[in-house]
Amino acid sequence: MKLAVPREIWPGEKRVAITPDTVKKYTGLGFEVVIESGAGEHASIADDRYVEAGATIAKTAKAATGDADVILKVRPPMVEGKTNELAAYKKGATVIGLIEPYDRAELIGKMAEAGLTSFAMELVPRISRAQSMDVLSSQSNLAGYRAVIDAAHEFGRIFPMMMTAAGTLAPTRIVVVGAGVAGLQAIATAKRLGAVVSAFDVRPAVKEQVQSLGGTFIEVEDDDAASAETAGGYAREMSDDYKKKQAAKLKEVLAKTDIVITTALIPGRPAPEIVTADMVAGMKNGSIILDLAAERGGNVAGVKPGESTMTENGVKIMGPSNIVSSVAADATAMYAKNLLNFVTLMVDGEKKEMVFNREDQIIAETMLTRDGKMVHPKFGGEADKETEAENG
Amino acid sequence: MKLAVPREIWPGEKRVAITPDTVKKYTGLGFEVVIESGAGEHASIADDRYVEAGATIAKTAKAATGDADVILKVRPPMVEGKTNELAAYKKGATVIGLIEPYDRAELIGKMAEAGLTSFAMELVPRISRAQSMDVLSSQSNLAGYRAVIDAAHEFGRIFPMMMTAAGTLAPTRIVVVGAGVAGLQAIATAKRLGAVVSAFDVRPAVKEQVQSLGGTFIEVEDDDAASAETAGGYAREMSDDYKKKQAAKLKEVLAKTDIVITTALIPGRPAPEIVTADMVAGMKNGSIILDLAAERGGNVAGVKPGESTMTENGVKIMGPSNIVSSVAADATAMYAKNLLNFVTLMVDGEKKEMVFNREDQIIAETMLTRDGKMVHPKFGGEADKETEAENG
Numbered sequence: 001m002k003l004a005v006p007r008e009i010w011p012g013e014k015r016v017a018i019t020p021d022t023v024k025k026y027t028g029l030g031f032e033v034v035i036e037s038g039a040g041e042h043a044s045i046a047d048d049r050y051v052e053a054g055a056t057i058a059k060t061a062k063a064a065t066g067d068a069d070v071i072l073k074v075r076p077p078m079v080e081g082k083t084n085e086l087a088a089y090k091k092g093a094t095v096i097g098l099i100e101p102y103d104r105a106e107l108i109g110k111m112a113e114a115g116l117t118s119f120a121m122e123l124v125p126r127i128s129r130a131q132s133m134d135v136l137s138s139q140s141n142l143a144g145y146r147a148v149i150d151a152a153h154e155f156g157r158i159f160p161m162m163m164t165a166a167g168t169l170a171p172t173r174i175v176v177v178g179a180g181v182a183g184l185q186a187i188a189t190a191k192r193l194g195a196v197v198s199a200f201d202v203r204p205a206v207k208e209q210v211q212s213l214g215g216t217f218i219e220v221e222d223d224d225a226a227s228a229e230t231a232g233g234y235a236r237e238m239s240d241d242y243k244k245k246q247a248a249k250l251k252e253v254l255a256k257t258d259i260v261i262t263t264a265l266i267p268g269r270p271a272p273e274i275v276t277a278d279m280v281a282g283m284k285n286g287s288i289i290l291d292l293a294a295e296r297g298g299n300v301a302g303v304k305p306g307e308s309t310m311t312e313n314g315v316k317i318m319g320p321s322n323i324v325s326s327v328a329a330d331a332t333a334m335y336a337k338n339l340l341n342f343v344t345l346m347v348d349g350e351k352k353e354m355v356f357n358r359e360d361q362i363i364a365e366t367m368l369t370r371d372g373k374m375v376h377p378k379f380g381g382e383a384d385k386e387t388e389a390e391n392g
Numbered sequence: 393m394k395l396a397v398p399r400e401i402w403p404g405e406k407r408v409a410i411t412p413d414t415v416k417k418y419t420g421l422g423f424e425v426v427i428e429s430g431a432g433e434h435a436s437i438a439d440d441r442y443v444e445a446g447a448t449i450a451k452t453a454k455a456a457t458g459d460a461d462v463i464l465k466v467r468p469p470m471v472e473g474k475t476n477e478l479a480a481y482k483k484g485a486t487v488i489g490l491i492e493p494y495d496r497a498e499l500i501g502k503m504a505e506a507g508l509t510s511f512a513m514e515l516v517p518r519i520s521r522a523q524s525m526d527v528l529s530s531q532s533n534l535a536g537y538r539a540v541i542d543a544a545h546e547f548g549r550i551f552p553m554m555m556t557a558a559g560t561l562a563p564t565r566i567v568v569v570g571a572g573v574a575g576l577q578a579i580a581t582a583k584r585l586g587a588v589v590s591a592f593d594v595r596p597a598v599k600e601q602v603q604s605l606g607g608t609f610i611e612v613e614d615d616d617a618a619s620a621e622t623a624g625g626y627a628r629e630m631s632d633d634y635k636k637k638q639a640a641k642l643k644e645v646l647a648k649t650d651i652v653i654t655t656a657l658i659p660g661r662p663a664p665e666i667v668t669a670d671m672v673a674g675m676k677n678g679s680i681i682l683d684l685a686a687e688r689g690g691n692v693a694g695v696k697p698g699e700s701t702m703t704e705n706g707v708k709i710m711g712p713s714n715i716v717s718s719v720a721a722d723a724t725a726m727y728a729k730n731l732l733n734f735v736t737l738m739v740d741g742e743k744k745e746m747v748f749n750r751e752d753q754i755i756a757e758t759m760l761t762r763d764g765k766m767v768h769p770k771f772g773g774e775a776d777k778e779t780e781a782e783n784g
Contacts, residue, residue, distance in 0.1 A: 014548075042548075043548065044548055044676075044677045044678030044706065045677075046677060046706075131557035131558075132557045132558050133558075134557065134558075137556075137557075138556060138557075138558050141554070141556065142550060145550045145552075146550070149541070149544045149545055150545065152541045152544075152545075153541055153542065153544075153545040153718075155719075156406075156434075156435065156436055156718070156719055156720045156721040156722070157719055157721045157722040158534060158537045158538070158719055158722050160537075160581075160584070162533070164529075164530060164533065164726065165523035165524045165526065165529075165530075166523075166524050166525075166526070166530050166726050166729040166730050166733065167725070167726070167729045169722050169725060169726070189552075189585070192552070192584050192585055192586060193581070193584055193585060194584060284436075285436045285437075285438060286436030286721055314436060314438075326545075326548070327547075327548055327549055327550055328548045329548040329549045329678060330548070330549040330550050330561050333559070333561060334556065334558050334559070334561070337558040337559045338558050341558065
């Protein structure tokens with residue numbers, strides 16, 4: 001079995017799908033590992049470290065991937081203009097990466113046409129057996145840390161309270177919107193640096209987690225919130241009255257806030273707008289908003305993905321794209337480990353071959369294409385077609 | 393009495409010498425306060441906030457400072473090419489700021505010629521009565537914090553140890569060279585963020601301070617170090633043998649270090665080179681060195697002030713200039729408060745006038761010019777001339 005890792009060619013992508021550590025593990029599983037020269041450059045991994053770990057270096061992506069059985073990617077194979085990464089892969093090869101399935105129907109079709117077996121790592125189910133393969137969690141964790149570092153770097157003040165002979169500097173006030181993996185890590189990091197942190201989430205269930213990290217949970221006083229809490233589940237849609245109260249509460253809090261970090265994402269759907277133009281207009285000169293959902297439409301009115309903009313009232317709105325590439329070495333370490341655990345699941349150790357058991361929930365929920373066909377029920381597979389027929 | 397604050401015109405300078413808070417205090421002391429429009433812009437202080445506090449806004453620096461009795465500056469008045477800030481000031485006016493006296497003999501002469509009374513805030517003695525005016529401490533403190541934020545922002549990994557389902561990320565290893573005010577704040581900030589921190593200083597007296605912040609003190613095993621410690625004072629010059637051992641020890645430590653922050657400054661003299669090219673060459677790919685002494689010659693071989701450079705072995709050497717301007721709002725708050733305390737010392741509250749009592753150690757040690765003459769014994773004053781004669 002041959003496993004290949006090409007250099008990532010998406011602009012700004014600094015991660016790579018393999019580390020010297022995981023090279024050794026793949027070799028142990030029976031793989032011959034080939035890596036394109038320079039693949040680890042931006043993650044501070046030089047070619048010779050891969051060689052020491054037992055890999056071979058190929059000069060080009062084609063030379064690396066041409067006869068590979070398994071190809072590990074970070075970003076989706078690029079098929080754009082004159083670039084076609086798929087063209088190098090052999091029929092029957094397995095491609096694993098962050099395929100962005102919700103946005104790439106065309107690519108999924110092309111991978112099926114090319115006879116590739118493909119897997120989207122963002123579809124790994126959130127079950128405990130799959131925790132070690134959960135790329136969204138591992139990368140969100142780093143994104144949450146990095147959002148705080150980037151905001152601190154942009155902010156014209158320091159985070160901790162400082163009492164000196166010349167007077168006291170007040171601590172920075174930070175609000176985190178959305179207390180998922182990224183949000184919780186942002187809360188923890190901002191607290192570490194000495195900020196006063198509050199968090200907002202529509203799910204009352206996360207209140208305790210926020211508090212255990214030293215954050216204050218921003219509560220909306222409304223009967224609807226109470227009923228959502230007794231129901232015990234996620235609050236997906238609140239009443240209009242609740243939404244009005246939420247907006248009023250958030251506006252009041254944000255007027256006294258120095259830094260806002262938003263992290264609210266809904267898989268496969270645009271991010272919800274939570275911080276409105278009206279709220280931004282009420283914030284102080286010199287404040288920072290960092291929107292981790294910018295690439296998915298943004299939680300903040302007026303955010304531009306990949307850019308920082310300044311409002312008339314002096315609030316900087318940052319819409320970072322691919323923020324984890326800023327901590328490429330660690331993001332790579334985690335991602336490569338997630339991939340290794342995922343691939344291990346599909347290797348038959350005796351026969352030294354890949355086995356795709358679609359009875360396994362993890363494999364079933366991540367597989368996009370197989371034997372020339374789209375197979376995922378949500379992305380062009382049979383069930384998807386039925387659903388479309390139903391909806392149409 | 394009229395007190396004026398012009399906009400700072402040094403490239404990259406974002407601080408300003410007055411805040412709305414201190415405007416009120418100056419008014420209380422009997423000053424009429426005039427501020428040039430836009431002076432606080434980069435410190436997130438809009439003109440109207442100064443006006444609310446009781447100041448008047450002038451359209452130009454000349455209009456603000458032309459008839460002022462006291463002029464507050466951050467950086468030295470610029471006299472360069474067609475720019476001459478001094479030209480606007482009236483004879484007999486008092487100018488207070490960071491005058492950089494060790495580097496600006498010519499400027500000091502010109503201020504004397506112009507009949508200005510001038511004070512260099514960096515010369516405030518480190519006595520307890522002057523703590524609230526100690527600009528070097530207040531700004532170094534912020535520089536130490538900011539050095540860590542800037543290094544974290546540049547570094548391709550996260551600081552804290554992270555144990556996840558996909559494995560453990562090791563904490564970042566940081567070495568701080570020079571455990572003065574900036575160094576201690578850098579240690580504290582890096583510890584806060586979860587890094588493993590060691591510190592090096594030639595003064596054994598700071599060992600306890602380093603340890604109390606959770607840092608490890610890097611010790612050089614040598615009889616000379618022991619004798620320096622029993623002497624109880626600062627170790628100014630160590631034996632050649634000690635220096636060799638120090639270099640060997642530091643090289644060994646830096647090879648395992650991810651981030652180095654250097655802060656070793658000697659007032660009025662070039663910064664000592666502590667991190668040699670040989671030590672840099674032994675560091676890991678992806679490591680960061682941030683040299684807070686870059687503007688004074690640098691503690692690190694090959695550092696370029698105001699630039700970031702990459703070595704052949706993938707070590708980034710950052711030589712930030714004016715790092716506190718990155719936290720301009722807080723740096724301004726502290727600096728303005730330091731200035732207020734200094735000016736207060738010289739205001740006769742009854743007569744509503746400035747009084748310069750040269751019997752006062754603080755005033756004597758900071759005053760550069762008075763009545764058309766250079767008066768500081770180290771900077772062109774009488775004692776200085778005597779010293780020159782002796783040395784010559």
